[in-house]
Amino acid sequence: MRAAVVVFPGSNCDRDLAVAFEAAGAEVSMVWHKDDALPEGVDVVGIPGGFSYGDYLRCGAIAAQSNICNAVKAHADRGGYVLGVCNGFQVLTETGLLPGALLRNAGLKYICKTVGLKVETSNSDFTAGYNAGDVIDIPIAHHDGNYFADADTIKRLQDADRVAFTYEDNPNGAQADIAGILSANRRVLGMMPHPERAADIGHGGTDGAALFRALVGALATA
């Protein structure tokens, strides 16, 4: 099973994401934002957290127009898997692969702490390692994590069971407490919390490891 992790100027969770994929058994390659293509045979693309292009214009806006993002969009259009974490989630909304947008936190402050996340659905290869209703402890670290979409879009996501995670105690003003959402084909996941920062005993928690194990397991046997 092969994973690729995209590196933008300003990415700072790229290696953490790669380590989490590797620990789950994936073979990982890093791809640079100027590359035109993903390596052959990549099953899942990870878009890491950080501050791509300095968050200039809007978080993720410039990354979404980069060469590699065109390849990521084509990969997703072919039914490929994509995991976007934090800035990666912002990039995915800017590319249009996921609906909505991430606004400035309602309290205006950058928030860095571990939060309780409720698993809303186990019906995806990302979340199959959890039970719906499980509450897991995952760190957040963001300034613009306030998920916004119009009411129709929120309802559409909820009705189609596409809300993957919600906050137990909403830290940022996100609509419907949304922390992570799935694409219509359930193969693209964007989430503000960092599962790769809760994937090793040394992190102080391992609740995120099941996400990588489930995904790598599903794709290894596919």
Add this chain to the structure above:
Amino acid sequence: MKARVHVMLKNGVLDPQGEAVRHALGALGFDGVNGVRQGKVIELDLADGATEADVTQMCEKLLANTVIESYSVEMG
């Protein structure tokens, strides 16, 4: 040739920065500021012959995120 693009959060989209500015104005004694919305202005220096339609495309593709933002273009 110059163009000026104004980008604002759409009505109904929470603008916590604008709210913070409104509170700060109140704290300075400026009464009666009922609302503040904060946006951005982007000035473009364009080659001759560029049209408003070109700038509109730039807005749609990059300068504004129309999920949350509205924009207006001023040419010249």
